[in-house]
Amino acid sequence: MVVATEEMAVYCFDTLVSHFTGDQPPAPAFEDGNHPLFVTWKKATNGSEPRLRGCIGTLEPRQIVSGFKDYALTSALRDRRFPPIQSKELPTLECTVSILTDYETAEGYLDWEVGKHGLIIEFTDPDYNIRRSATYLPEVASHEGWGHVETIDTLMKKAGYHGTITESLRKKIRVTRYQSTLYTMHYGEYVAYVKKNRGAAPAINGVTVVNGFKPGH
Known part of the structure; x- marks a missing residue:
């Protein structure tokens, strides 16, 4: 490698x-x-x-x-x-x-380790019915002191989503983790x-x- x-x-x-x-x-x-x-x-x-x-x-x-x-x-x-x-x-x-x-499809938005995995998220913006995506490198969450939920929520905002973030929406996110x-x-x-x-x-x-x-x- x-x-x-x-x-x-x-x-x-x-x-x-x-x-x-x-x-x-x-x-x-x-x-x-x-x-x-x-x-x-x-x-x-x-x-x-x-x-x-x-x-x-x-x-x-x-x-x-x-x-x-x-x-x-x-x-x-x-x-x-x-x-x-x-x-x-x-x-x-x-x-x-x-x-x-080491790209892998995560089983959900919580299926990754802070400090180990980078994330690629993909989801449909319910307000505009468009696809959005964004990524964080593995070191970002640990450097910022974020947990899983805060990392995902800020990543959704980075993707351009400005609506209300609900648990239901988080569960619809496709997450690819990588190292x-x-x-x-x-x-x-x-x-x-x-x-x-x-x-x-x-x-x-x-x-x-x-x-x-x-x-x-």
């Missing part, structure tokens, strides 16, 4: 840095394959808890090299919930790469990796970008 690795997170940082420099990112240091995957960016400032800055991926298998390259940029620049990430934010960022595995492997890397760890393996820290417009330096300021 393919698992998320340090090199995959490095490749996502390489891709984002290369977007700002206009260069091609270095070749990935991991083997290709076909798997569902996500790229998540978070931002931490002044020692605070990292806050979501962008997260986009696919629930369908695709080539992981091109997938990480595409979603590293899409989640950083085109997540409609957030403004595009700027180069000056690089030192505050952390990147999590996720590879999704994931993930790897999280902070920008400082990325800089250390690049120095060790390539001999020099990342640079934008000829200026080295390290923790504490903000390009453009």
